[in-house]
Amino acid sequence: MHLSRFGLLALGAAAVDAFRDTSPFFMASTSELLTNSAYIKNGASVYDEISSALSTCPSDYYVVVSQPGVHSTDFSTRKSAPRLGAKMLGKDRSIHSKMSVNEVVGELDAKQIKSLLVEKCGAETTAIDASSGSYPTYFESGPRVIDIEFAMLPLSNSRASQLSDNDGLLADIIDRIPSSSKYTILYVTSPREFPESDSVVYEPFEEFNHDGVHMDLKRDYSARADSSPSDSLGRQTSLFDEYQYFTPGLFMGFLASFFFLMILYIGVSALSSLQVSYAAFEKDTSGAVQKKQQ
Incomplete structure (x- = not known):
């Protein structure tokens, strides 16, 4: 699919923080799979579609990637995950099937997908600890699940560079798969956490006096007072960027x-x-x- 289908937003559509409890899912395969991309789906529906597509065990290697703590806006530029983006945007001619869901509502468990492949395809598992940066120079013949678990992205400005580094590691691992073998990438993510200051805080408190008990709500406006408008990349914007005054x-x-x-x-x-x-x-x-x- 085109840019809007990838969900990497410049790798996919310009996304907003409208769905804070959702995260994207990507699948790319050198095999012919029947899949449908969508902007938003629930996790159970995505899992059922994955189960149906992989029921015939079409590939020799299944690269199951777990990337916690991301949102669709983290993939808003081509620099976010350029190598994965090349596969999802059709620039890699070896890829014959693609599926992307910008916003997955509910839990999509990577462990459940790995268990499915082990049970149905009899696949062996090679676990890779991405934090150590070490992995085999070659992989034994399939069917095989290559299990890659990345650490949760930090909330600081380094999250973009960390995501790009993870993309490079994933690409290097895929390059070590024998060229004559078929493989399927399943990129599973989970929603990122937001700082507490992003939301309005309500704190109930009790105040006792002679008239009885009074309950009140205290609202924290400090986050709004200190914050100024910013775009999806965190850059400061003016009111003229946020609103259209001359229609x-x-x-x-x-x-x-x-x-x-x-x-x-x-x-x-x-x-x-x-x-x-x-x-x-x-x-x-x-x-x-x-x-x-x-």
């Missing part, structure tokens, strides 16, 4: 008003330029005087 309708109204004012001006100018003498409105009596004299 096409307003422009057309100004243009029509300009033409009406021009017509009015020309009409008033034409009327004011007329020059008529005062005598033109007086009755000519010279003819009547001559008749009386005769």
